[in-house]
Amino acid sequence: VFNIDQTDFKEKYPERYEGMRVRFSGPAVADNVKGNRNPWLDKMIKEQKWLCPIELKVQDKAYYSPSKDRIVLPAPGQFKDMESFQMTALHEMAHSTGHSSRLDRGLHHPFGTCGYAREEIIAEFTAAVTGRDLGIAVTPRKENAQYLKSWLANLKEDPGYVMSVLREAGKASAMIEESVEKQHTLADTSAREEDISPLPIKEEGNNETVSSGILDMYDRSKEQYPDAMVLIRVGDEYKAYNQDAERLHEVLGVCARKAVSEKDGTPVMTASFRHVDLDTHLRSIIKAGSKVAINHYEKAAAPDKSMTPPLLFKGGRREIEITSEGAVIRTNGNQYDATGILKGLEKAGIDVRNISGSQWESMLRGRGTVLNPAKQKMLFSIRKQPSGYGVRIADISGKISSSVQREL
Incomplete structure (x- = not known):
């Protein structure tokens, strides 16, 4: 017996082939699923970047197979919204972290046993925590109730049961979030590849002044951490000064410019980046061999306390x-x-x-x-x-x- 795609039937009888394809195909599933979603988790699933394969099939079961180390999920369009799909994916991914090559939780427990219930509770806890951290709204799931009775029975027998479950869920959640965060980091790095060459240091036409309070904080921090790059949080930016500004300019390619001290007019080199880019830039700075020390500078409150700027x-x-x-x-x-x-x-x-x-x-x-x-x-x-x-x-x-x- 040969699969029809192993023959020349499609080329010889295209109309009959199309009729058979339509007849034996599964139900049509919409691909424009709406709802809250994490784009980096979505990217990881689509591009097969998780620790084991994730197969999307038009069917009605979601499961993880420890023997094959493989996750099978219904197609996203079979769910009422993307939130439901991604939360189900997180649940099965949590199971896969327990594989013997990873956290080795011993997944071969028969259905209905305490070990089986414990693993389901770990997976559901992991999905809830990870879903919250990734910005996916966490709603109560009917699966929770299915294992509640067993959970309470174990609580009475072993007071440390909940703590052991939470510890395992924490490990699984960290493993998933690290993989999702990696997709975000790779995308950010890819977007910056064309921009990575340092911009020239601006020397002309810049009347920027740096307050003596900020420079005093920088000098004190530098005395305390002489071998580190000192970054000062000022408003919604992280700023570096003098030799640290030049180093930041070399490592990240951000613009460096010359300014003057508000106190005595002496030259000051400055460089900065947005505070929301701190996580990404810290990796680059540390990878380049620099230690980092961070301090926060807060101006005295203005009398009117207006919210302009935001x-x-x-x-x-x-x-x-x-x-x-x-x-x-x-x-x-x-x-x-x-x-x-x-x-x-x-x-x-x-x-x-x-x-x-x-x-x-x-x-x-x-x-x-x-x-x-x-x-x-x-x-x-x-x-x-x-x-x-x-x-x-x-x-x-x-x-x-x-x-x-x-x-x-």
């Missing part, structure tokens, strides 16, 4: 920009409305202009953060909602007012 903060893969018109959060190439955060903070009596960069970073990473020193037990965090991002308040003293709860 406030910009980053935490993990999220970045929030606040203007007089509202706020947006950017993550993994997507942008979401975050005006709900400003409204929630205002109703709770918090002035967004008094929130420090480190506090914003903590909230953007999903951590509960104290914003009011007088109320140490009131924790604020940022959460994804259908309409955008909002703020969540958790008062561990249990005294948060019902009116604030209703408003938020």
Whole structure:
């Protein structure tokens, strides 16, 4: 018996071949699936860059085969949205991290056993954590309930059960996120290849001055870390000065220019890059053989505390920009409305202009953060909602007012 494609039937009888192809093909599946997605995870799946093959087939099962070390998923168009497809993919990828050549969790447990349930819980935890970190909205899944009874039974028998599950989920999540981040880094490097040659140092027509406060901080940092490249965070940029500016110019190809000290008019060499590019540029700097020391310079608060220019903060893969018109959060190439955060903070009596960069970073990473020193037990965090991002308040003293709860 030969497959029809191993014969010349297609060439001799093209019309009959097309009729047979249509007759025996699977159902048509749309490829324009809408919904929240992570483009780098999508790229990794399409280009087969995961640790094992991922096969997309028009069928109704998603599974990982430990014996073949292979993931099989339904086509994206068979899911109600891209979020569902990617969360399912993360679940099966989590299983594949347990292969004997990777984290070696021992995956050959019969269905219905405690070992089988434990592996499913690890996979679901991993998908939830990774989905959150990659900017994919995490929603409750019906699979969770299927293993809940077994999970609770194990909890009663072994108090360390949850911690062991969380440890394994943390390892699996880190392995997946590292691979996804690699796709982002490779894409960024590819985009910069044509631009990598250093721009000339600008010497003319530049009246830029550098404040004495920044230069004093730079000098102190240099004394403390003489063998490191010192970067100073100023607003939404990281800046290097003098010999470090020249080194930054050589390594990254960023523009270097001559400025003068505000204090005494002495020449100062400067170079800078956007704060959102820090993760990528740090790898290049360290790869070039330089150690890095980072400090933050914050200007004294202006009397009017206006939000012009916009406030910009980053935490993990999220970045929030606040203007007089509202706020947006950017993550993994997507942008979401975050005006709900400003409204929630205002109703709770918090002035967004008094929130420090480190506090914003903590909230953007999903951590509960104290914003009011007088109320140490009131924790604020940022959460994804259908309409955008909002703020969540958790008062561990249990005294948060019902009116604030209703408003938020």
